[in-house]
Amino acid sequence: MQTANYKMSELLQIVKDKLEAKFGDALLSAELLYDFPVFILKKEIVKDALIFLKEDTDLNFHFLTTMCGLHQPDETEDKEFGLMYQLHNMPKNYRIRIKTFMLKSDLNMPTISDIYPTAGWMERQEYDFFGFNFIGHKNLSRILNMDEMNYFPMRKEYPLEDLGRNDKSDKMFGR
């Protein structure tokens, strides 16, 4: 197995060039955050980009490390919700992160569980906590929370504790 003997900035440049050639200005930004090249893409092309990155013979990102949702109500409206995908090419030890942002009114996203079967439960988890609607997912139902729940608990507006409780006072220390 090869260890990380390439420079992260080189990988950033290679992937950036390929994405730019293929998708043009749908690549919104490419930067190095700590030891990770991060690419922000337009929502519409994310799935195509993931397929492209997986099928590219040189890059071949065959492994989906993780994905997660993001809710940032303080950002502008078109950046309120976000999704992050982390891809990995194990033999070459390439790792990148793909991010995309969307409006609250349009949380539809094509599923990637057909390219990466491992995304099946990850997408169910993000649906469960944020309410993303993954189109084409075979069984998009709640996974960790109970089925009867009618809200998405990881959104920032939901408080950590039940506001109806009056047996706790944390005025001094805050929570």
Add this chain to the structure above:
Amino acid sequence: MTAPNNTYDEKNYSTLNLGPTHPATHGIFQNVLTMDGEMIVDAVSTVGYIHRAFEKLAEHRPYNQITTITDRLNYCSSPINNMGWHMTVEKLIGAEIPKRAQYMRVIIMELSRIADHIVCDTVIAVDTGAMTGFLHLFQYREWIYEIFEEICGARLTTNIGRIGGMERDFSPKAWAKIDHFMKNFPKGLKEFQALVDRNRIFMDRTINVGPITAEKALNFGFTGPNLRAAGVDYDVRVANPYSSYEDFKFDIPVGTNGDTYDRYSVRMEEMWQSYSIIEQAIKNMPDGAFHADLPEFYLPEKQDVYSKMEALIYHFKIVMGETEVPKGEVYHAVEGGNGELGFYLISDGGRTPFRLHFRRPCFIYYQAYPEMIKGSMLSDAILTMSSMNVIAGELDA
């Protein structure tokens, strides 16, 4: 949840509820099985029985209070989770950790990997009917827990180490306990291997049980011993070394079939490799400080808090969670007992993380379980589950 359809192929299948609380599943897992006699035709898993909203909780806690949450992910090897979290924050703030602290962390992480693998491997043996090895090897796990107790005061949910290093140096008594363990462990493990490894009953029960190909394992996001058992030599300690793992010489054991016996053997060999890493770390233990000079994150000496103004201020700020943290976005992964345990942290400069996502290996690979047990016997499904080492705490977060 949806019950599986039990009248296809014009046959009448029976539905069996395996779990949520079943003595053989070693945790709170529910699988609704469609059975044709003793053969599993279909399975649907339900998870989330011990969900504790860790990601939400983490958004409301200062950085040094999140360590206790990570304890409760994979509770068979809490120290690895703790260290992973400390290293994530250290990456965010750009802290340099002294070599001695890194080596101490390596010793603790490898000890807990041994403890984790002891649980998994002995439980596979228990599920095939061999109780003796389990009782025998748990003595060595107890000694590991005594070492943890000597170092940090806790046994299971350790909260070991601090952001910036270790909370204290190993005491002479802790070193004596480590030496005692190192002297006796090889003999114990060899005895266990002599009992189980080539045992006819054990081999018949585990070889070709619950196999998975390398390609399928990668597609389902397997990492750690389960992926290595399928023949892929991916190990975070080698691919992206952290905490000075590049200083140590060790092999990555791999299997061929990805069946229960391979998973057992890979974990067995990993214990020997961990043992050798600990040996090297003890032999080459550098001198120096056991924590970095990070006054904003690392609690000062109690004596200084009483006598120095700066120390008192920092003490107050750390305890109240008012430490300044830079804005940023980091991902850090460690090789946990079950695979790549990742922390994806977004900081907006506030007192708590803006978002913290745990990449929990159990959660990701457990979704392959129904695929792996289809067409096998019920008793083999039990073995497949224990050999995958699914830990409910990590699965449900």
